[in-house]
Amino acid sequence: MRKIGIYSIAIICFIALCFLGYYAVQAQNGNPASTDETESSSGYRLVLITKELDTPFWDKVGEGAMAAAARNHASIEVWGSYGLNEQDFLKEMEIAIASKVDGIIVQGLDTAEFKQLAMYKATENGIPVITVANDVPMNESLRKTYVGSNHFEAGQMIARQLLSDMGFNGKVVLLTEDRQEDFQRARLKGILEVLNNYPMIHTDIVDSGNSREQVVKATNNVLNRIPDVRAFVTTTANNASAIIQEIEKRRKVDNYLIYSFDDSPETQKLVKQGKIDAIVSQSPQEMGEMSVDLMISWLKGELLPLSSDGYYTDIRVLKAEKRK
Template sequence: MRKTAIITIIAMTLMLCYFTSASIVKLYRAGSPMPAALQEQEVPYRLVLITQEMDTPFWDLVGDSALAEAEKQGISLQIWGSYGSNEDDFLKKMEIAIASKVDGIIVQGLDTEEFNELTKIQAGRHGIPVITVASDVPMQDSLRRTYVGSDHKEAGRLVARELLSDMGQAGTVILIGGSRQRYDQDLRLAGIHDILQHYPDIHTVFAEAPDERERVVSAARDVMNRYPEADALIAVNSNITETLVREIGKRYHQSPFRIYSFDDSPETMELLKAGKLEGMILQSPEEMGRISVDLMVKWLKGEAGPLDMSGYYTNIRMVKAEELP
């Protein structure tokens, strides 16, 4: 009888351990912070990847490739983030990572004073290196080690060159961006200007459209009313493309505008396939995840030498509808 009781207790203990382990693995894969006891796992380095856009196709690709590289390097990587561009929650995740004294932070850049304070002062005080990925911030303001991602200025040039090829050397072009100037957006605008400034018969107009859907709709209507003669429209803010195109489609059976986007989400790709867009910039999120982890590990090991402060650019290209299957 006693032997049976002992066997029963052992079996229950093993089952409890199994389900506890399974729950922990599920929590880890969901990108949640690990319990303190698990943070002491025996790995050479503990890194975190933090984004404002959890569970989006682009950042899923960045995260998956970063996790694969971390496994290859034999280090710990956790993916944290916020949903729907919740800046407060995003910055809180940064604070937690710094307080946890992780060995390195790979993060989607956010060009605000609060973000720069965290990277420049708090992370710097603890000797935690920061690498920005996909979205950059000015190095002098943030003291980030380097940037890994698209060359947004070159992306602007690519769009401008394609526009010239499609539209010719005269016309009116509307540039629609966010009311809050983000660093990536500024670089795209600079790249567009680099090319179009040499064509005096091309006139550009900048219009603001905040990220909120209702305000994007309002901005789109305003643009169509004020510039009905416009020839092309460039969505400089990559988050507004889908709403913008759909609103234009409500007014025109066939859009009179050539529309270009810096967004390569699945939704935008479908708009391109449907002929609603003239072209879009395709990025390389897998490269971003892999290279950022590799550079961070090399830096921590002292194998990288001085990192290129201007950044490590991943592949970009202009995609047209006729190129798609």
């Protein structure tokens, strides 16, 4: 009987060891069903915030961000405001921080309120911020990095195209908004960096305001004050059609060279019509994808630190048919 008892205990121990071994192997190799469930439940929660919802450019940024989030088993929501409403935009930032999302990807806004939210509230809550398309200075916002166009280089590109079209002699009007964002200042700096090397090129920087009516008025004043102006460059794409509208009331647009930035449906149409001579086209879908990939890499600790200078996406000059 004693031997039978010993054998029984041995058999039970052997069976137990087999079960333990089986589950150890399963844990080592990973159970496909349980792995998917874990990835789904532990995926990072991200938010993309813009102050220009439902525009072609930001729709593409959102598409790229969602594709990258799906690839990385993360969730992402696109928030924002309509009609450039800054207060609604800032409120979305506050809600994202209060919701304790894992990361915020946001269109940079060069205001004290935005920088305070990014530098203090987001940082204090341990939420990394990446700016996309529009940047703000890193030391004023503590954003982790920037993803988007090199706007300084974009300004240089449009200036070189202008020189190729016009030559090295003439008067050029640079139209800017009264409150410039960081990307607009960078574009203007790039333009001047090139044009200032040519003493026979005379540049005139004009504040065109923020509304269409102000742009029209500014253009009319330029045509009166500088009748022999050869070229117009606007650092804001939305202003191009207003400039052309005012010129067409008085003269043929063909008498002037007109340049802008961003390939919105409106500017693309004006380029095809030959009314805009060239624009700098950006890569919004690439911006969305890259910003999410970099955020995930930072959260996983795979890429530390992120480049403070930013990560630049592709830009290219699109010329009117008559200029090709």
